[in-house]
Amino acid sequence: MKHTLVVLVENKPGVLTHVSGLISRRNFNIESINAGYTEEADMSRITIEVDADDEYELEQVVNQLSKLIDVIKIIDLTGKDRVHRDLALIKVKASPENRAEIINLAEIFRAHIVDVNKETMIIELTGEDVKIDAICELLDDYGIIEIVRTGKIAICRGPKAAKDV
Amino acid sequence: MKMTGAQAIIECLKKEDVQVVFGYPGGSVLTLYDALYMSEFPHVLPRHEQGAIHAADGYARATGKVGVCMATSGPGATNLITGIATAYMDSVPLVLITGQVAVPFLGRDSFQEADIRGITTPITKHNYLVRDVRDLPKTVKEAFHIARTGRPGPVLIDIPKNIFAEEIDFAYPAEVNLRGYTPISEGDSRTMDAVFDELKFAQKPLFFVGGGLNLSDTSEIMRKIVAYTGVPTVSSLMGLGCILSNDPRFFGMIGMHGTYAGNMSTTETDLLIGIGVRFDDRVTGRLDQFASNAKIVHFDIDPAEINKNVRANIRVIGDLRWTLEKFYQKLQEKPAQEWQDQFKPWLEKLSGWKKEKPLMYKKDTDEILPQPVIEKICEITEGNAVIVTDVGQNQMWTAQFYGFKHPRSLLTSGGLGTMGYGLPASMGAQVGKPNKKVICICGDGGFMMNCQELMTIADLNLSVKVMILNNRSLGMVAQWQREFYNSHYAHSCMRTKADFVQIAKAMGVPAVRLDKKEEIEAVLKKAIFSEGPFLVDIRIPEEEDVLPMVPTGAGLNQMILGG
Ligand SMILES: Cc1ncc(C[n+]2csc(CCOP(=O)(O)OP(=O)(O)O)c2C)c(N)n1
Numbered sequence: 001m002k003h004t005l006v007v008l009v010e011n012k013p014g015v016l017t018h019v020s021g022l023i024s025r026r027n028f029n030i031e032s033i034n035a036g037y038t039e040e041a042d043m044s045r046i047t048i049e050v051d052a053d054d055e056y057e058l059e060q061v062v063n064q065l066s067k068l069i070d071v072i073k074i075i076d077l078t079g080k081d082r083v084h085r086d087l088a089l090i091k092v093k094a095s096p097e098n099r100a101e102i103i104n105l106a107e108i109f110r111a112h113i114v115d116v117n118k119e120t121m122i123i124e125l126t127g128e129d130v131k132i133d134a135i136c137e138l139l140d141d142y143g144i145i146e147i148v149r150t151g152k153i154a155i156c157r158g159p160k161a162a163k164d165v
Numbered sequence: 166m167k168m169t170g171a172q173a174i175i176e177c178l179k180k181e182d183v184q185v186v187f188g189y190p191g192g193s194v195l196t197l198y199d200a201l202y203m204s205e206f207p208h209v210l211p212r213h214e215q216g217a218i219h220a221a222d223g224y225a226r227a228t229g230k231v232g233v234c235m236a237t238s239g240p241g242a243t244n245l246i247t248g249i250a251t252a253y254m255d256s257v258p259l260v261l262i263t264g265q266v267a268v269p270f271l272g273r274d275s276f277q278e279a280d281i282r283g284i285t286t287p288i289t290k291h292n293y294l295v296r297d298v299r300d301l302p303k304t305v306k307e308a309f310h311i312a313r314t315g316r317p318g319p320v321l322i323d324i325p326k327n328i329f330a331e332e333i334d335f336a337y338p339a340e341v342n343l344r345g346y347t348p349i350s351e352g353d354s355r356t357m358d359a360v361f362d363e364l365k366f367a368q369k370p371l372f373f374v375g376g377g378l379n380l381s382d383t384s385e386i387m388r389k390i391v392a393y394t395g396v397p398t399v400s401s402l403m404g405l406g407c408i409l410s411n412d413p414r415f416f417g418m419i420g421m422h423g424t425y426a427g428n429m430s431t432t433e434t435d436l437l438i439g440i441g442v443r444f445d446d447r448v449t450g451r452l453d454q455f456a457s458n459a460k461i462v463h464f465d466i467d468p469a470e471i472n473k474n475v476r477a478n479i480r481v482i483g484d485l486r487w488t489l490e491k492f493y494q495k496l497q498e499k500p501a502q503e504w505q506d507q508f509k510p511w512l513e514k515l516s517g518w519k520k521e522k523p524l525m526y527k528k529d530t531d532e533i534l535p536q537p538v539i540e541k542i543c544e545i546t547e548g549n550a551v552i553v554t555d556v557g558q559n560q561m562w563t564a565q566f567y568g569f570k571h572p573r574s575l576l577t578s579g580g581l582g583t584m585g586y587g588l589p590a591s592m593g594a595q596v597g598k599p600n601k602k603v604i605c606i607c608g609d610g611g612f613m614m615n616c617q618e619l620m621t622i623a624d625l626n627l628s629v630k631v632m633i634l635n636n637r638s639l640g641m642v643a644q645w646q647r648e649f650y651n652s653h654y655a656h657s658c659m660r661t662k663a664d665f666v667q668i669a670k671a672m673g674v675p676a677v678r679l680d681k682k683e684e685i686e687a688v689l690k691k692a693i694f695s696e697g698p699f700l701v702d703i704r705i706p707e708e709e710d711v712l713p714m715v716p717t718g719a720g721l722n723q724m725i726l727g728g
Pocket of ligand 1: 611
């Protein structure tokens with residue numbers, strides 16, 4: 001089962017390597033990992049999507065990560081009321097004939113066209129991963145040249161910050 | 166007070182009550198070494214950085230203090246790796262100070278540059294690269310705090326050359342403030358009630374003690390618990406010495422080379438209480454058959470140890486100094502006699518197993534067997550020596566046949582199984598415990614891996630007694646080849662024209678060869694009671710096995726017995 005973990009860490013050089021290195025050497029299965037700044041200057045936030053066989057494996061991931069000195073807190077957002085998003089930029093073949101179709105499609109998905117030229121378009125889409133998967137499947141018919149995705153980030157609904165949960 | 170980075174480090178060491186450092190100089194630490202010189206700070210110079218770190222490790226294990234080791238950048242630092250991994254696996258508190266190329270040279274493959282932070286990330290509890298001299302005191306303070314608190318471990322501080330020379334206004338922080346590091350000391354007393362309830366209904370409980378007791382110096386309270394309840398007790402390699410080896414409730418080591426009674430008891434127990442153990446695969450054998458009839462209780466300071474290998478029904482997280490004390494209090498709600506009556510039939514069963522199949526060896530032989538040699542060493546030292554082993558058969562025979570009486574009296578590389586550990590670690594142990602008899606028991610293979618330290622031992626006139634169990638082979642490897650590879654002795658023979666006695670003498674250590682059975686006692690006594698270092702080259706047969714043995718992949722009750 002997939003779990004979304006929020007890992008709050010000290011904003012120091014090398015911390016992301018520490019975290020990702022630990023995960024790989026402990027032989028855990030990572031789907032995506034994502035790091036960025038937060039509302040606090042000295043804290044970064046890493047979102048990890050991990051595929052755990054059972055609760056014991058998940059517990060190990062959390063407990064092993066917790067041992068890192070620079071890890072401040074880990075919160076499992078799985079099952080919590082949350083918003084999660086992935087950002088994708090998709091470069092697709094777009095001849096003058098099917099350009100309108102693609103724009104239509106993008107609109108249905110509430111995606112933005114962020115670049116157009118004679119042969120291609122770049123579509124920007126944020127959303128849950130299933131939504132991005134869906135548009136990619138449809139765009140495949142026109143010929144996808146390149147996809148770049150950020151991987152999942154997530155945040156809890158409600159008044160509290162993850163660090164206070 | 167104004168001082169250089171190098172002087173600041175020495176001030177920090179003094180504040181941390183460090184008595185001695187083990188280290189090896191080089192270009193990037195010259196400023197630091199100059200400061201050591203000027204302050205006359207005690208320093209041991211080994212003959213190899215691996216010797217320095219194993220010595221610091223032996224010092225830490227023997228004394229319970231943090232071992233400190235220094236090395237230069239690049240090759241100096243990388244020579245520490247095996248020692249760092251060794252300490253990490255056995256949770257030994259160390260602070261390692263490595264030099265690094267100057268900040269402007271970082272990342273350019275400069276002369277003697279190695280990314281030691283990157284290299285040691287998986288094998289340190291934490292590590293630092295100091296880029297600003299003003300961070301030095303705080304970093305050293307944190308490093309010692311992290312190394313010695315919670316589950317101990319090695320912490321590395323990498324310091325660029327220029328930082329040693331830059332000046333700061335020195336002030337040592339009074340406190341450490343790490344929001345990501347709050348080691349658990351006190352646990353939850355309700356868990357003690359749960360353990361109590363389980364024990365009340367158990368017929369065949371078993372205490373399984375490990376290195377955590379040695380690290381936390383809690384053997385005494387554990388001995389009280391064993392005596393009070395009469396629960397049979399077994400140990401991991403790292404837990405030896407915590408319980409008196411001739412305690413009638415103690416059944417020795419379990420695992421691959423564990424005792425018959427010990428291993429059988431894990432198969433039959435209905436309540437296994439692991440205390441400061443990590444259920445290493447050398448201990449459990451086949452996991453699905455390990456204590457498969459038992460509920461499992463796990464006492465540990467590190468929550469990540471719980472359910473890592475063996476699933477626990479009850480977890481008792483916290484410092485053993487707290488949890489064992491609480492557990493003992495709780496146990497007193499029931500009188501000692503009642504506990505002991507409850508477990509008497511079970512204890513008798515184990516005692517029966519022990520009597521039926523004790524650890525054995527051939528008695529009617531003219532050869533010098535390693536097992537009685539170790540028994541003799543135990544007899545001569547009255548079980549009071551600090552025993553440091555190397556890795557291989559010598560290590561297992563020592564674990565089996567030296568009757569340990571005291572905690573911190575067996576220093577051995579358990580988790581990593583590092584050959585070459587014994588000699589330098591015994592050197593460190595003797596530096597830390599000058600009034601103790603320190604005996605290094607090693608194989609001929611492992612001895613050679615760091616034999617250069619004989620020279621250091623001689624120079625410092627350390628009273629280390631080196632006992633080489635010389636079987637002219639990499640004994641443990643040969644044993645496996647005998648058992649599992651049709652006696653194909655692929656590169657495990659070490660027949661050599663060289664002579665350990667002469668090697669020792671050349672390095673300044675008196676030595677003799679022991680090859681006559683009737684001389685065992687006299688030679689061992691001479692070695693052990695002599696002043697200063699001594700080496701004995703003990704000629705044992707080539708094909709002696711360590712038994713019992715549980716083959717890999719088998720359950721603990723599927724032992725190859727011997728004798
Ligand atoms: C550094 C290192 N290299 C290799 C091994 C694998 N190994 C384990 S035991 C052993 C043989 C040890 O031989 P020796 O030191 O002569 O001791 P004996 O087993 O004969 O007592 C070897 C090679 C190891 N544990 N450590």
